[in-house]
Amino acid sequence: MSEASSAAASGGFLSTDWAPQPHPRQRAWVEVCEAAVQANARSLGRSLAAGCSLMAVVKADGYGHGAVPVARSAAAGGASCFGVATLQEGVELRQAGLDQPVLVLGNLSHPDELRACLHWQLMPTLSGMREALLCQNLASGSGRQMVAHLKLDTGMTRLGAPWQEGPRLLEALAGLDALQLGGIYSHLADADAPGTGLDPLTSQQQQRFEEVLSGLQRQGLDPGCRHLANSAGTLRSAGLHYDLVRVGLALYGHSPAAHLAGAIPLEAAMTLHARVSLIREVGAGVGVSYGHRFHTSRPSRLAVVGIGYADGVPRLLSNRLQVLFQGQRLQQVGAITMDQMVLDATDLPQLEAGSVVTLLGEDCGELIDPQAWSEPIGTIPWEILCGFKHRLPRLPQQREQGTNG
Ligand SMILES: Cc1ncc(COP(=O)(O)O)c(C=O)c1O
Numbered sequence: 001m002s003e004a005s006s007a008a009a010s011g012g013f014l015s016t017d018w019a020p021q022p023h024p025r026q027r028a029w030v031e032v033c034e035a036a037v038q039a040n041a042r043s044l045g046r047s048l049a050a051g052c053s054l055m056a057v058v059k060a061d062g063y064g065h066g067a068v069p070v071a072r073s074a075a076a077g078g079a080s081c082f083g084v085a086t087l088q089e090g091v092e093l094r095q096a097g098l099d100q101p102v103l104v105l106g107n108l109s110h111p112d113e114l115r116a117c118l119h120w121q122l123m124p125t126l127s128g129m130r131e132a133l134l135c136q137n138l139a140s141g142s143g144r145q146m147v148a149h150l151k152l153d154t155g156m157t158r159l160g161a162p163w164q165e166g167p168r169l170l171e172a173l174a175g176l177d178a179l180q181l182g183g184i185y186s187h188l189a190d191a192d193a194p195g196t197g198l199d200p201l202t203s204q205q206q207q208r209f210e211e212v213l214s215g216l217q218r219q220g221l222d223p224g225c226r227h228l229a230n231s232a233g234t235l236r237s238a239g240l241h242y243d244l245v246r247v248g249l250a251l252y253g254h255s256p257a258a259h260l261a262g263a264i265p266l267e268a269a270m271t272l273h274a275r276v277s278l279i280r281e282v283g284a285g286v287g288v289s290y291g292h293r294f295h296t297s298r299p300s301r302l303a304v305v306g307i308g309y310a311d312g313v314p315r316l317l318s319n320r321l322q323v324l325f326q327g328q329r330l331q332q333v334g335a336i337t338m339d340q341m342v343l344d345a346t347d348l349p350q351l352e353a354g355s356v357v358t359l360l361g362e363d364c365g366e367l368i369d370p371q372a373w374s375e376p377i378g379t380i381p382w383e384i385l386c387g388f389k390h391r392l393p394r395l396p397q398q399r400e401q402g403t404n405g
Contacts, residue, residue: 024393028274028307031361031397032065034073036267040251041077044234047264049241054078055227057248058093059085059105060386064312065252065270066394068096074251075100083246087113090122101182103149105246107131107159114138118146123182125151128161132173139178147182150223154186154208155201166212170221183225183244184212191232191240192257198237206240232256235263254370254381268369270385271361271397274307274323279345279353288342289334294319296344302333303345305357310338312388313359316377323357326350327364330357360384 045054056079057063062070071082071093081101084090090102103123108114114134117124126132126148139146150169153160161169163186173181186209193199198206209228216223226242231250233240253268255261280302288294288302296302305323309315313336321332323343330343330351345351360368370381 024395025273025356026275027277028272028305028311029393029395030064030388031271031273031395032069033267033269033271033397034069036253036269037065037070037073037251038077040253040266040269041074041079043264043266044245044247044250045078047234047238048245049238051243052241053080053244055081055083055103055244055246056251057083057105057230057246059083059089059248061089063248063252063382064385064388067092068098069394069396070251070269071096071098071100079251081244083248084122087116087122091116091120094120094122101147103182105159111138114146118142118144121147123147123149125149125159126161126173127151127153127159129169129172132169132176132179136176136179145178145180147180149183149185149225150181152184152186152209152212154205156187156189156205158187160186163208163212167215167219167221170216170223171219174221181222181224183227184216184223185225185227185244185246188228188230188233188240191230191236192260194257194259196259198239202233202236202240230256232260235260249382249385252385254385258371268361268367272359272388272392273356274305274359276303276343276345276351276353276355276357277306277340278304279351280304287334289318289337291335293335294333298346300344300346301349303330303343303351303355303357305341305343306339307359307392308337308339308341310389311392312384313341314373314377314379314384314387317373320376321359321373322368323359324363324366324368325355325357327366329366 056074058067058071061067083103083105085106090104108124111134115138118138135146135148151160152163152166154163188202190199190201225244227244228242229240229245231247234245234247249256253266282300284296284298286296315336318336322329332341333344334342370384373384374381
């Protein structure tokens, strides 16, 4: 079919040159303040023990903010390397031209994955000798060196070799001439536990890590870069910093626990907006949305907003969510549906079709943070941030120069 006849068959709507395109701010969207990520990286950097560097954890598409812009902003704020969970996430950074060291925090076990690591110069995490030997064979076969980090399980019971095996493994790794040990690390399971000082599990994990490090010292083995802390560990104690900290949540401007909030200045990098698509005037006693889980108690002005659970707003928040308009709070009412939700705008006559509401982030000095969503439904801010779907455009937000420096 010729171009002209295919355009005719489709009624002409497939031609792209002149056709109107959906506006990214028409329905619902995420705005990401890159300057906030940069300022947060700076603020974190200032809080680190002497000699410690910052790894920006940008896995899961930069916790939903967009991995590449976040990685660039974090590097501009002083992050020296990146942490990703998957091979694809590492390749995305390389294809975007980022050339800083990248550690893959997930386990890569297939030779093709490790071959890709070698090609893209990504550092795999080793949990034992099997992957180490694969790396050695791949690297020596291509006449190159491969850099990897050894992970030890000190109490998380997920990835990593048992911590007691650390010295023996390091000795074995030292015999692999094409494998260079870039570092040794472990992951804290409960560093955000309430209380001051170190919680018992973090103390135990640190003791085990320390025991391995002193064993290595006695054997004269150099483990390279030593790292243990996530956001909570980083904010909790400089004693957990070692040579590098791996920071995710705090980089995006959120505290991993209420008792760690305010430890350093942080700014939320994400705001979530949606537009009112329709205003409805209804009487008292009218049921709203699926299952009529809300009934109006008075003659009401309802605002329909084009965002729902298919965008990542948990349905469990139905009747519990609030949104901001001109610094005032509106209650969401009835079941949150796949693509829409309803607000009670009875007390806000200035809200009209086309108005933009803020679901997360700041509006005229009022703030809704991810904890306000996660706590009522028994989850964590990490899951809220990572839950926003690709249907929501990610757009850069402009703002005044960073207030935290
Ligand atoms: C191994 C590892 N290090 C660091 C982080 C960053 O954690 P946080 O977002 O709490 O800073 C994660 C995230 O889950 C992780 O899996």
